[in-house]
Amino acid sequence: MEFHPLKFGFLCTILLVMVSVLGVDGHGGMRSTLGNNRLLGIFSEKIRSSRIAHSHASTTSMPLYEGYNYTQILDHFAYTPESYQTFPQRYFIDKSHWGGSQNNSPIFVWLGAEIDITYNLDVGIFIDQAPRFKALVVYIEHRYYGTSMPFGGKDEAYSNASTKGYFTSTQALADYATVIVDLKKTLKAENCPVVVFGGSYGGMLAAWFRLKYPHLTIGALASSAPILYFDNITPTYGYYSVVTKDFRDVSEICYRRVNESWDMMDKIASSPQGLLNLSMLFNTCENITDKDAFYYELEYMYMSAAQYNFEKICNAMNSLPGDVDTVSRIAAAANYAHKGQCLDLSPPNFTYSGWIWQICTDLVIRVSNPPGTTMFPPSSFDFNSYARNCYLKLGVYPRQHWATTEFGGHDIKRVLKDFGSNIIFSNGLRDPWSSGGVLANISESIVAITTEEGTHGQDIAYPSASDDPVWLKEQRQKEIIIIQKWINDYK
């Protein structure tokens, strides 16, 4: 199975677009709150058997995952009768490379994030490095994703705020703690060092897990983890500005065309038959009735493109004859991106999205685009309207400062320079989420590894012997050397 870069791209973009959907300000002519349901595809459940054999293009080893369910407690932080309910938390382990507890061989744990864990079973660094480290490989699914559903199933778990209320990042971290404690006990591996890994939201969890549970892990690789995208630590337009920079780096003219297109489309939209004309030009599945829903779709296209295929999108835009107008060029790019299929503008299913729940509760990521800052149409972040939307759609009110209260982030260099150790924050600077990442070393052992060319989660993707650029190989090598040092120091 070859690595699908879009898997990470999707996640990355979803993180943002869902924020946009909720967070934009309805006042003052700025965009209102709508959404895009195609983004939710990634959340659909993929049922696999509990024993999965993966094959890889350049494989020398065939990972053999054993699937288990841990009987997990619903609420680690309360002792009400309800809190004692349990659910099956799924995890997979691959023992085939493990040196065993008698050798204190390491345990590599992938902390699942906002996706069915079976989508993550090809984490490259594990497949590539487990044999070398003689590591036990463990993948733990995040509660309320995949099959790790309280209350009997997704329909029940997602039915209302009472059942969804235990769906939080703190509970997820405590889940990982209890599974790791149990697993080490079962395997008599109490003395084996555990290293945790995660990407994107999972990278945030990995960093937080090392900070909150240092007794259960000796170190964390947090790939593309925007742990600073809370409160006002990162400018709200950080994400958009990296996308904009990515486009300019590839094609200044492409950037300028996107930048100027919004005003032009505004003009068309406000003319008689304008929305109908745009609908035909952009091949929307239904006629455009809300301009913002349509703009979101275009934004999503640019954001996806910012991950992997700038050139092709820009080519589709730029290769038309010189007299073609800008809006038609944008339409050509959109049609290219959608491979001729119609553009779906229907709103997302808020109720069934795990990620929307998370950003409506403890992960309030503030994203907006003040006028003139980037190539995107202007938007502002207004917490009150964001919160109102969460309440209307999901019956829940976000706690906007909880993430920084619980996990910190402000002034991180001062706080962690003499506190904590053994975290790698890896970021590719082409990844828009890198704007909220840790990009400079904090201390000798809390380090940042950045690459100019890197994209979202690229370092932990499955390595390709022939195609990977030198800088990517070097980055991975750096990470492996550091992890090896953690293990040596532990022993």
Place this chain on the structure above:
Amino acid sequence: MEFHPLKFGFLCTILLVMVSVLGVDGHGGMRSTLGNNRLLGIFSEKIRSSRIAHSHASTTSMPLYEGYNYTQILDHFAYTPESYQTFPQRYFIDKSHWGGSQNNSPIFVWLGAEIDITYNLDVGIFIDQAPRFKALVVYIEHRYYGTSMPFGGKDEAYSNASTKGYFTSTQALADYATVIVDLKKTLKAENCPVVVFGGSYGGMLAAWFRLKYPHLTIGALASSAPILYFDNITPTYGYYSVVTKDFRDVSEICYRRVNESWDMMDKIASSPQGLLNLSMLFNTCENITDKDAFYYELEYMYMSAAQYNFEKICNAMNSLPGDVDTVSRIAAAANYAHKGQCLDLSPPNFTYSGWIWQICTDLVIRVSNPPGTTMFPPSSFDFNSYARNCYLKLGVYPRQHWATTEFGGHDIKRVLKDFGSNIIFSNGLRDPWSSGGVLANISESIVAITTEEGTHGQDIAYPSASDDPVWLKEQRQKEIIIIQKWINDYK
């Protein structure tokens, strides 16, 4: 107001006796589960006005506390509709010495524990050192104690497991985090360094707070904090063995008399009229029907004595004529300790005890006395019977490994030697709880300060200029120098 050493002694003993009450094994002739309600006196609410003026024997300053209620959220870790309920969390601040936010003057925060916070407003190190450090002094009450009651009041909050279910140490830590964030914001003191302090259970909270919330505090003084009295980290008889050693150090003959008395009393108890005779001899308020309830009362006397007044108890025992039998000597000591009042053997009010709830939920402290280890009557710790009692009395089932899963403790030196910083673990080795404390330095800045002669929480008690021994003054000086260094390093 002079310092009342028994205030801490009481707490300390309560911590243990409540464990004994629940934890002993009903099998095999060992003691069954009963209790002693007088211990709960300390939990009774003491209502004071929100503005309290303290006077001190040797005062140069008169602390002026302003009382506030923070509107605290019921459940930080869930997003159910219930979790959004609020309660008034009480805190007191004394601004009179504060150098102000413009000078980044420090904030000293006392983390309330299992007691009405107004009992703690004379924490010595604050009163003594706040002027020197120009510190803002803050005392925050622990949820479910004092007036910081969810659901409208203690009757409601304590009525059943559903309302009590949010009464956990993790929620309490998150409470402190939110109050500190709010207070710093209100006072525009975001850049002022916060140092947290606590004693006994509060000392555990202080250490854990520094470990879990390093972004909100630069360091913690954890006085007499038995953070290692979980799972099997500390031997279950650690507490009893320190009490035993304390007695032997004072009087070997006193120790021997206590040690031999249990068998003698067993013999009396098993004879006809034996319990009646013991009742008369020991002046019990009601006739003894359960020998164990009576033994608990005596144990409690020894444990209290182990804090502060070994000599007097032993004197009462030893000063009788040579031909007086051992059991009568024990009775004389008991009558001395109770100042002629009758010995109350009625069982504790489990429902109204905050501390019993805590040890029946997340703080499972394992205490017992294997035969032959100490001067106390033998008992064993059996988790199943402990849990059964919690369930019968309170409708809740303890999570026995939660404390170490969430807070660690196993192999603490390895875990924290390169992780974390700025914690003082202070312990007096005459304090029975020191058996579960951190007694050796972990790293350069996670340090243990122990004193041979010290008792429970003595370092943070109000200093007496004339009476304090040199070693105690030196201990306090060491702590103050370290705290000053934290603040200097921060600045």
